Amino acid sequence: MEKYVINGGRELFGEVTISGAKNAAASILPGTLLVEGICRIRNVPDIHDVRLTLDILDSLGVTHRHIDRSVLEIDCRRIESHAVPAELGVRMRASHFFLGALLARTGDASSPLPGGCDLGKRPIDQHLKGFEAMGAAVQLYDNYIRVTIPEGKKLHGADICFDMVTVGATMNLMLAAALADGDTMLRNAAREPHIVDLAGFINAMGGDISGAGTDTITIHGVSSMHGGEYSLIPDQIEAGTYMAAAAAAGGSVKICNVIPEHLSCIADVLKDMNVSVKEGDGSVQVTRNGRLKSTDIITAAYPGFPTDMQPQIGALMCLADGSSSIYEAVWTDRFRYLEELRRMGALSDINGQHAVIRGGELNGASLTACDLRAGAAMIIAALAARGRTEIRNVRLIERGYQDIVGKLSKLGADIHAE
Ligand code: EPU
Numbered sequence: 001m002e003k004y005v006i007n008g009g010r011e012l013f014g015e016v017t018i019s020g021a022k023n024a025a026a027s028i029l030p031g032t033l034l035v036e037g038i039c040r041i042r043n044v045p046d047i048h049d050v051r052l053t054l055d056i057l058d059s060l061g062v063t064h065r066h067i068d069r070s071v072l073e074i075d076c077r078r079i080e081s082h083a084v085p086a087e088l089g090v091r092m093r094a095s096h097f098f099l100g101a102l103l104a105r106t107g108d109a110s111s112p113l114p115g116g117c118d119l120g121k122r123p124i125d126q127h128l129k130g131f132e133a134m135g136a137a138v139q140l141y142d143n144y145i146r147v148t149i150p151e152g153k154k155l156h157g158a159d160i161c162f163d164m165v166t167v168g169a170t171m172n173l174m175l176a177a178a179l180a181d182g183d184t185m186l187r188n189a190a191r192e193p194h195i196v197d198l199a200g201f202i203n204a205m206g207g208d209i210s211g212a213g214t215d216t217i218t219i220h221g222v223s224s225m226h227g228g229e230y231s232l233i234p235d236q237i238e239a240g241t242y243m244a245a246a247a248a249a250g251g252s253v254k255i256c257n258v259i260p261e262h263l264s265c266i267a268d269v270l271k272d273m274n275v276s277v278k279e280g281d282g283s284v285q286v287t288r289n290g291r292l293k294s295t296d297i298i299t300a301a302y303p304g305f306p307t308d309m310q311p312q313i314g315a316l317m318c319l320a321d322g323s324s325s326i327y328e329a330v331w332t333d334r335f336r337y338l339e340e341l342r343r344m345g346a347l348s349d350i351n352g353q354h355a356v357i358r359g360g361e362l363n364g365a366s367l368t369a370c371d372l373r374a375g376a377a378m379i380i381a382a383l384a385a386r387g388r389t390e391i392r393n394v395r396l397i398e399r400g401y402q403d404i405v406g407k408l409s410k411l412g413a414d415i416h417a418e
Contacts, residue, residue: 003392004405007414008364008385011251014411018239018257019045019402020070020232024194026094027171028201028232029053032074033062033101034178035205037227041072044232048399049092056088056098076105084111086144092399096124096168099147100175103136107149126162126169133158134173134180157182157221165190165301170217171198178207180221189217192302193233193262201230234258237308238401240266241376243286244312245408247275248319248384252287253411260284265305269297269313273320294322294359299329311337311377318346319384320359328353337374340367341381344389364389372400379404383413 020043030053032039044050046069054064054072061080065073082102089095089112102109114124124145128138131147134155139146149155157180162169167190174195177184189195191213199212205228208220239258246253247270260267260279267277267284272295278285294317299307307330317324318341328334335355338348343365347358364387369375375397382389391397394417397404408415 002394003390003418004379004394005416005418006379006382006389006391008382008387008389010249010383010412010414012246012249012253012383012408012411012413013251015254015256016242016407016411018234018242018255019043021045021194021197021235022047022049022237022400023167023192024197024232025050025053027097027175027194027198028230029057029074030094030097030101031175031198031201032057032076033060033079033098033105034175034202034207035076035225035227037077037225038073038075039205039227040067040229041074042070042229042231043234044070044072045235045402046070047402048395049094052088052092053094056084056095059085059088079106082106082108082110086112089114093122093168096127097172097175099127099131099145100172103131103147103149104155104176104179107154110144110146113143113145124168126164126166127172130158130160130169130173131176133160134176134184155180157184159185159187161187162189167192167195167301170195174198174202174209174217174219177219177221178202178209178225179223180219182221184219184221186217186219187215189215190301191215193236193259197233204228204230236262237306237373239263239284240306240309241312241380241401242407243267243270243277243284244309244316244380245383246286247273247288247292247316248380249413250288251412252285254280254283254285256283258282258284265303266309269295269305273316292316292320292359294320294324296325298327301330307331307334308373310334311373312380314338314355314357315341315377315380317357318348318359318362318381322359324357324359326355326357328355336370337377340370340374340378343367344381344385346381361386363387366390367392369393369396372396376401379408379415383408
């Protein structure tokens with residue numbers, strides 16, 4: 001499908017079920033390469049990035065089968081290739097996790113420089129610094145990265161302190177260290193829920209990781225890992241996106257299959273904007289009380305306000321009474337959606353990583369999604385806008401949201417794909 005068409009102004013009611021976490025799948029599916037056995041992974045989201053990850057696993061000679069839409073069996077007893085094909089790897093950021101997992105299992109891994117959403121500079125120096133500290137040699141050539149362990153040697157444990165909090169490098173080095181000789185310490189580690197999930201997966205398959213969820217993670221390398229079963233956590237950002245959708249459109253929506261604790265800082269911002277959020281057992285009920293009020297946010301690593309919810313909240317700010325501000329502290333270029341929302345009448349001043357938004361009424365317009373969360377923000381704005389909005393380039397949205405059109409339609413939104 002090419003575009004979504006949304007007629008705004010319908011309140012949302014009912015229940016929506018959240019799928020498994022995209023950014024947990026991003027490291028755990030490559031992480032099955034650590035395991036000389038069969039992994040059964042539950043709660044896997046049916047999204048484009050997962051399909052691409054499975055294509056990469058296939059290209060390495062690994063076999064997989066779907067037990068049902070959200071349950072996968074991956075058999076990594078045999079690996080035939082150590083190289084992620086360029087045409088697949090460049091299409092997503094998370095392809096770099098194949099480096100950590102393949103290096104750990106085979107001592108030799110190559111992958112193209114990763115692609116993914118264009119959010120400004122996205123270096124991977126911290127990943128490479130960690131591989132080197134563990135004894136790997138890193139070569140860069142023709143936009144390709146190769147990491148190898150010298151003949152006759154193994155990766156060894158190391159004490160690694162990151163220069164900044166990085167989710168990707170924390171997870172990549174957890175993968176690399178899982179089968180290394182000795183202990184690895186990751187200091188200034190990221191604490192996101194999907195990092196705890198990756199540790200849970202590795203431990204379920206016979207690995208030994210402690211401290212995930214704090215800023216110091218210890219990985220005791222084991223000689224091999226066995227098959228087993230693991231269920232991914234629900235997607236914090238998909239849940240937050242439906243919370244923002246309910247706040248924009250009005251009405252009352254129960255968001256099911258969530259871990260409310262992961263949503264608390266998103267709930268706090270919504271409450272500040274005059275939206276009620278009631279925690280249930282594995283669910284949150286989101287109800288808009290009246291007009292949205294302005295607020296201010298600063299993005300940060302977990303448990304701070306997630307950058308991946310910044311555009312969705314930015315869309316709400318475009319509808320709120322008064323002036324709101326955003327400081328985007330993680331990415332250098334994550335306000336392009338605000339420029340696109342100007343077509344709907346949204347008012348914003350952008351200065352580097354700082355934006356000031358003056359809220360008001362929005363009108364339907366023709367928009368183009370510029371990245372995954374920007375596309376989600378455009379849907380949220382369109383649900384509340386007067387008239388018809390068309391959003392093009394929706395393949396970017398489908399990278400990370402399972403069946404967003406079906407889920408919103410079930411809540412009463414007037415949305416369809418063409
Ligand atoms: N950074 C470096 N060097 C590195 C790694 C990171 O300078 O080696 C910098 C980045 O440039 C950025 C900051 O550190 O300024 C944080 O980057 P991080 O490594 O945490 O981000 P990531 O692993 O590339 C993941 C998610 C992003 C999410 C960020 C932050 C995946 C596939 N992507 O990216 O998700 O924004 O963490 O939480 O897990 C999304 O889902 O829409 C998305 C973009």
